[in-house]
Amino acid sequence: MRPIYHPAGHDDELRDALVELQAGRWRAARDLLHDTSSDWLLRTSRTQVLAVAAARSDVVNVWRSEEPDSYDAQVMHARVLVERTLRAHRQQHAGAADFEDRARRIALQAAHRSASDPVPWVCLLALAQVDEEQRRPEHREWSSEPMLPSGPWRLLHEVNQRDAYSREAFHRMLQFMLAQDAPQGASLAAIFDFGRWVASWAPVESPLLLLPVYAQVEQCRQLLAQGRRDPLWRRQWADEPAIGYTLKAFHEWFRKSDPSRQSVADLSHLAYALWVSHKFTEAAEVFSAIAPYGAREPWISVLEKQPSPPEGEALLLRACRESLSYAASHSPRAGPHPHPRLA
Structure with missing residues (x-):
């Protein structure tokens, strides 16, 4: 039998919210994130999957217009903008830099609004991979591990302070290393070193x-x-x-x-x-x-x-x-x- 390919996997509640979101209805996503509360692993993964679906429509903007004070709507706005930035960067879209600036600004606003939520910092870490030449100072800091290349280590630390061992954060770091231009970028050996260092x-x-x-x-x-x-x-x-x-x-x-x-x-x-x-x-x-x-x-x-x-x-x-x-x-x-x- 053919496997079922679905971004929610075994998360039935997320699957139901995705159906509603793809139909232009945001209330199920709002309720889902409210129920997720401070379960950071679940909140991080669910906001990521919801953002991929929401990036194709205006549904999060509709949510924001109807609930302008909603923090979850603000976080989802940041998530959607990050997804659109990464997509524009992959497609070499002329407006990718503007997407990036806006996404960074909204993510920072969300980070200042909630000191405990790791998701805005995950957004900032995800945006780092767009900076292939490491022009931003926060993307070329050195790790405490001497074998690893420079990168957005402070951003990773900010996530780790809020959600220790965040799965998405360390995968975003791996994606950043893969995106860097040679010879400044990370080699395959450095990527192996990173994976094994974390697993150790x-x-x-x-x-x-x-x-x-x-x-x-x-x-x-x-x-x-x-x-x-x-x-x-x-x-x-x-x-x-x-x-x-x-x-x-x-x-x-x-x-x-x-x-x-x-x-x-x-x-x-x-x-x-x-x-x-x-x-x-x-x-x-x-x-x-x-x-x-x-x-x-x-x-x-x-x-x-x-x-x-x-x-x-x-x-x-x-x-x-x-x-x-x-x-x-x-x-x-x-x-x-x-x-x-x-x-």
Whole structure:
């Protein structure tokens, strides 16, 4: 069966709010964010997904006009402007700089209005990747870790002060490093160093334990974009240190964290890392937890031929089929270790 691709994944409340938002109705999103309150992991992820949908319409401006004092509407305004800025930058739109200035101003206003909310600072950190030449001083500060390149480390610190180990913040930092122009930009070695550095101190249950997996997928993406192939690509995943980080993420994040708070994107990357390293029993457990949903990444990015959604889905289904088949034939009658979502 084909997987379901939906940005809300297993978050049913977010899915309902998205349906309303895409129909031009904002009240469900307002109520959802009110109920999310200070659950920063949920608030950060939900505002990001809602912003991607809202950026295609004027629905947040309608919300702001009807509730001008709403802080959540202001935060969503910042989120939407950031999304539009990133989109304009990718498309090399002539007005990208104006989008960036406006997004930065609205995010700073939201940050001054609420001292505890990490989302406005996540917005500012997301905007840093547009500054490819690191012209802004706050984007070229040095990390306390000497092996890492300069970057928006103070902005990351501001998020971390409000939401320790923020998943999106550290992924935004990774995106910033990937966006920088060579030779000033971060090398693939620095990106690996960043992922492994974060994973070395990320606590049990943290999705940041998966950052080395994301870094390794990025290595494949860049090599293929350059027309290069690594014949030892699959073998690297089964060797140290890659396999060690993968198994650590499986045992300390996947097995121990709340299943309802595990994103489909993270589960998909972990499933790929386990499958490609021939850890089929563990991969089967992760695939079972993802179902019935799926993600395009990393399956498209690791294709040796021209990346395309159909080919990426074919690889996903092959990996799932092989893993479940292996687990069924090599495990006790009870099957693979049941994930809490399925138990």
